[in-house]
Amino acid sequence: MITNEITKEDAFLHLIYEYRCLSTVGYAWRRFGDPKSNDSGKAEANKIIPEISTVIQDSLLLHTRTLIEFYWPNQSRSTDINISLFTSPKTLDKSNYADLIRLKRPIEVHVLHLTIWRDTSCRSQSDNDDTQRPDWNKVNGKIFDDLIRALEELSNNLPDLWNKAFKRLKEASESRFKQGANFNWPDELGEKGKVKEYLQNLSK
Known part of the structure; x- marks a missing residue:
């Protein structure tokens, strides 16, 4: 039976995945995608x-679209994971x-x-x-x-536990974006069991 409900802990796990992908592919774009890049490994x-x-x-662009929909849900379905699980969708000023x-x-x-467009x-x-x-x-x-x-603005508007968790995700994402494979993604933001353990430790 589908309850159309998910815990914050499990929702955070899926948000981690999106940011991990975004930061990795953002790094790849800077090196190998951007026409202005002179990276020696591009050829x-x-x-x-x-x-x-x-x-x-x-x-x-795929992960960008997913995250836009997370922060600013439009005609949200009951099965969508979005910002409302953590705070009001009005927290981030659209303008x-x-x-x-x-x-x-x-x-x-x-x-x-x-499409024809x-x-x-x-x-x-x-x-x-x-x-x-x-x-x-x-x-x-x-x-x-x-x-x-x-992500930073959202974390600043969350209670202590989630503020710390979201800031850790921000730090890891920035490091991956800047360093690529030279940055080892942290275990506490990896597999489900490790994420759960990390969040439990934050709550103590």
């Missing part, structure tokens, strides 16, 4: 995975994240669905900004900073 990466920037970008939130619909239109001639006939294709090369590099800022 070799493209030999191993042709058009690796496309693979990286799709993953980046401070307008550019980030605006990406949600173009990601759905141009990445997650095969992928076609330039069709887009040119539309006045709807949601159907236009952003210059992903310009926006991709800003995404991580916006979503890490949202």
Whole structure:
């Protein structure tokens, strides 16, 4: 029987996954995806995975869309995991994240669905900004900073235990984003049992 309920502890586990993926792929974008990158390993990466920037970008945008929906749920389903499990959805002022939130619909239109709006001639006939294709090369590099800022703001509005847990997630995400494989993701933000033990220790 599905109860449509989940504990904060289990919800946090899934949020950890999203930020771990976001920070890893954000690091990969800076090194191998961004056209402005002069990383010495970029050519070799493209030999191993042709058009690796496309693979990286799709993953980046997928996790971005998921996290936008976590912070600013729209027509939320009862089975969605979102900010309301931890605090009021109004905690984060939408106006401070307008550019980030605006990406949600173009990601759905141009990445997650095969739509007529992928076609330039069709887009040119539309006045709807949601159907236009952003210059992903310009926006991709800003995404991580916006979503890490949202994580920090959320943590600052949570009680002590969750404040510490969310700040730890922020620290780990920033380290992975900056260091890539040179940063070992912490055990307490890994497997379910370790996360549960970590949260229990915080509550003592």
